Amino acid sequence: MIRIENLCKKYGRFEAVKNLNLDVRDGTVFGFVGENGAGKTTTLSILATLLRPTSGRAFVGGEEVTRNPSAVRRQVGYMPDSFGVYDDLTVREYLAFYGTAYHVAESLIESRTRDLLHRVNLEDKVDAYVNTLSRGMQQRLGLARSLIHDPPVLILDEPASGLDPRSRIEMKDLIKGLRDQGKTVLISSHILPELAEMCDEIGVIQNGSLVACAAVEIVTARANGQRMLGFELLEGGRLLGERLRPNPLVTEVVVQGEQRVEVLFSGSERQQVELIRELSLAGYAIKGVSEVAGSLEELFLRLTESDTKSAQIAQPENALPASRVV
Known part of the structure; x- marks a missing residue:
């Protein structure tokens, strides 16, 4: 449904996006994670036809974003990380305004408004002025706005940003519901665990490049019930590996060389002690063993480190095989 081929975006000498390749399958939720300034918003803006790439191509539903932007816009519901509201419009008028802008038939706008407000739990705010809504309510209204023309693709830039815990849960439930209805969703965030709860696949972008990509169950399987152990040696790291x-x-x-080996270990503490004793008796020159602290993001990047050094990963379903990474 979404395909990106060697996409680049430059601002003078600065490369915001560098040779980015990505495929998002139809009917899936793809999480785009990276720190602020990594290139997420630039990529999403290109897909939404708001920016032109310097080079490369991007397709939505088979339409190339620069050659046929009107066709792309009809297929995409775009929710930016921040969007303006109109002080003098009610919620009903706000959605009607955008419905008209998207050329939704006048006879359908009222029924779609009613259905969407029910979906985002804002039925009782239909006559409230938009600027009186809380941050969480405005985010849900923004999602309703992006759905007013019933697009098959949703591009959501940091939709949970600034929300309280309850509003975050509601937003996640809404996105899961959209996937169940067959929508394709590309969603960005700088918080990987947040995306892991709602996505089918996750890609990590750093400095404008996609450095890792995998099915979400592979990521979570490597984080749950396992820990990273670091072995410090005098020598013999490759043999220990x-x-x-x-x-x-x-x-x-x-x-990581002859003096450092890290492993993802799923055994108990007693089994860990037994492993270290076994290795010492076998003659490995182990100076010490420690648990490598880190977040899910750090673990994910650590496990994909060797892939990122060799090549940029383009296919999410093949990037991180369950059996081996390195």
């Missing part, structure tokens, strides 16, 4: 790879309690092995 070869010894650990067949171990059923070791999911991944990252050899």
Whole structure:
């Protein structure tokens, strides 16, 4: 449904997006995660036809965004990270205004307004002025606005930004519901655990490049019930890596040289002690073992480090095989 090929966007000498490749399958929720300034908003703005790329191509529903922007806009519901509201419009008038802008038949606007306000739980605010709504209510209204023309694709830039915990939960439920209805959703955030709760696939963007991509169950499986152990050695790191790879309690092995090996370990603390004792008796020169602290984002990037050094990953379904990463 969404395809990006070697996409670049430059502002003078600064490259906001660098040779980005991405495929988002029809009917899925794809999470685009990266720190502020990583290139998320620039990429989404290009897909929404608000920016022209410097080079490369982007397609939505088979339409190229620069060649046929009108056709793309009909297929896309875009919700920016911040959007203006109109002080003198009620919620009903606000949605009617955007329905008219999207050329929705006048006979359909009222029924769609009613249905959408029910979906986003704003039925009782239909005659309230938009500027009197809370931040969470305005975000939900923004989502309703992006759906007024019933697009098959939604592009949501930081939709949960600034929301309180209850509003975040409501927003996540809404996005899951849209997926269940067959919508394709591309959603950005700088919080990976937040995206993991609602997405089918996740991509990490850094400095304008897609550095990692995987199905969300692969990411969460490597974070839940497992921990990263760091082995410090006098020497023999590669040999230790070869010894650990067949171990059923070791999911991944990252050899960082002859004096450092990190493994993703799923055993108990007692099994960890037994493993260290076994390795010491086998003659490995282990100086110490420590648990590598870090967030889900850090774990995900650590596991995909070798992939990012070799090539940019373009296909989410193949980027992080469940059996091995390194």
